[in-house]
Amino acid sequence: MDYDVVIVGAGIVGLATAARLSATRSVLLLERHDGICRETSSRNSEVVHAGIYYPPGSLKARSCVRGKELLYARCEKHGIEAPRVGKLIVALDAEEAQRLDELEARASANGVSVERVGRGVLQARGVPGIEALWSPSTGIVDSHRYAASFEAEARAQGADVVFETEVLSAERVPGGFSLTVQSRGEQLVMRAAAVVNAAGLGQDRLSAAVGIDVDEAGYRQHPCKGSWFTISPRHRGRLDTLVYPVGSAGGGGLGVHLCLDVGGGMRLGPDWAWVDGPPFDLRVDPGKRRAFWEVGRRLLPWLEEADLSPDQSGVRAKLVPGPGLFRDFVLAEESARGLPGWVTVAGIESPGLTAAAALAEEVEGLL
Ligand SMILES: Cc1cc2nc3c(=O)[nH]c(=O)nc-3n(C[C@H](O)[C@H](O)[C@H](O)COP(=O)(O)OP(=O)(O)OC[C@H]3O[C@@H](n4cnc5c(N)ncnc54)[C@H](O)[C@@H]3O)c2cc1C
Structure with missing residues (x-):
């Protein structure tokens, strides 16, 4: 050998x-x-996920929680940026707030600390909504x-x-x-x-x-493409945490959300679309801008459509052929x-x- x-x-x-x-x-x-x-x-x-969403006992849940600890320890040892910026999962109405209950229970079953926060905390952070789950161990990392x-x-x-x-x-x-x-x-x-x-x-x-x-x-894999749109740098510094919707979590991803990178850049995404390939068409369709803006402004009311420009895309190696599975x-x-x-x-x-x-x-x- x-x-x-x-x-x-x-x-x-x-x-x-x-x-x-x-x-x-x-x-x-x-x-x-x-x-x-x-x-x-x-x-x-480039989000360091806390381990909130995945069924308790699943490999996704276990490896996320353990992997997060290993990631933070390694980044600290090697001087790699991995700030724990935290994440707000925001409920905009009473129906969405019920979904927070489910996520809170799941987080607790997975051994992940989360905290329920109300309108006051959201307002102070410049985020709309009636309630949210605050996940302090979520972060971002210089993945390269x-x-x-x-x-x-x-x-x-x-x-x-x-x-x-x-x-x-x-x-x-x-x-x-x-x-x-x-x-x-x-x-x-x-x-x-x-x-x-x-x-x-x-x-x-x-x-x-x-x-x-x-x-x-x-x-058999069923590739699922996700695209992002960059938010104009004029908004840099407006938010210092990740902001996710609670409503759309049953689809192909966690719902279009606000991403931050370690350089201070802001993006919206990723969406999801099952695609053919390989090879993959990795271009981001500029025609999606209106749809991103409509979803994004629910959480970021200051966002204007002209603030968005096509960013990159990535392809998820999914084993399921459609959303919700x-x-x-x-x-x-x-x-x-x-x-x-x-x-x-x-x-x-x-x-x-x-x-x-x-x-x-x-x-x-x-x-
Ligand atoms: C839209 C999107 C958003 C995501 N966001 C996050 C996030 O915020 N946080 C998070 O934790 N995860 C996230 N992920 C998931 C994460 O990116 C992936 O789980 C991870 O990158 C998968 O790594 P991998 O090594 O399995 O695959 P890959 O990075 O795809 O590596 C596989 C490698 O194998 C090579 N290869 C394939 N076939 C051959 C061959 N025959 N011979 C030689 N080389 C070969 C390929 O060239 C490739 O480099 C996201 C994924 C997507 C698509």
């Missing part, structure tokens, strides 16, 4: 896993692009530096991190797996005792390549499918950035 473990995909999950596993194993991390985090891991809201810290750690521990190398196919061989890769115009074959499929949106293609029936396994993150060691040592990481939509370090621990446990 050339390596103990080959990890496919240098998004946040592959990177965190490489850092974790390279402490005790020989690791090769393969990425088809020319650097780390060129897909979903650089196209998200966070990801780069895992790459540096993996390399320092002896891992090989190789870019512009795509895994084309994989097969079981005695004692492990043989991978055929396309690397800078050359086709190569390499062997590893274990493989972690952390290929994000490429997960189902790689699963199929090793012979997994993705429909039978429930690994729940699937947990999937982490599976595939012995039961005759592939001992092959680990599938699937459906890592939000809160995957927050959860990544905890997912890496789980992958290590599976191996």
Whole structure:
């Protein structure tokens, strides 16, 4: 065997896993692009989620809460910006306030501290609404530096991190797996005792390549695009916390909300739309501006339509074909499918950035 473990995909999950596993194993991390985090891991809201929304006991809930702790500790150690700006989940009327009850109960079941705040607190913060849940442990993070810290750690521990190398196919061989890769115009074959499929949106293609029936396994992905609009810098500093609606949480995401970044920028988004691909059309449709403004001004009454301009988009690796359906993150060691040592990481939509370090621990446990 050339390596103990080959990890496919240098998004946040592959990177965190490489850092974790390279402490005790020989690791090769393969990425088809020319650097780390060129897909979903650089196209998200950079929110450190608290763990409020997910069903108690689910991997999403557990890995979010644990991942959040690991993230803050790591950022503190490495001097990476990860301010706990907190988050308000705002109810605009009595019906929405009832939904706050459900979220409060769920947060408590997940071990997440939240506080109920009234109109006075919202007014003082310049936010409309009759009531809100205040989540003090929610934050934002410089996600690129966070990801780069895992790459540096993996390399320092002896891992090989190789870019512009795509895994084309994989097969079981005695004692492990043989991978055929396309690397800078050359086709190569390499062997590893274990493989972690952390290929994000490429997960189902790689699963199929090793012979997994993705429909039978429930690994078929249904990509769901989210777009953001930037808010004019003239409003910088108006708000110092994240502001989410409570009303629309049953859709493809948490509802279009106010995002802040560590540089002080403000964005609205992401929305959701199930899309075809790969390949994906990542352009943001400027024609959505009116719809974003109409949703956004409910929470940000000072917002004018002209304040919004198209920002970026990202694609969620969902395992469900439409809104309102729940699937947990999937982490599976595939012995039961005759592939001992092959680990599938699937459906890592939000809160995957927050959860990544905890997912890496789980992958290590599976191996
Ligand atoms: C709109 C949106 C908003 C989000 N907001 C948040 C948020 O605020 N907070 C949060 O915690 N999470 C958020 N997320 C979720 C988070 O971004 C993802 O869960 C996380 O980035 C997934 O990381 P990953 O490593 O699994 O996948 P990716 O980042 O997609 O990495 C997979 C990598 O595998 C590579 N690859 C694929 N196939 C192959 C192959 N055959 N050979 C070699 N390389 C391959 C790809 O090039 C890619 O780089 C959001 C996601 C979206 C889309």
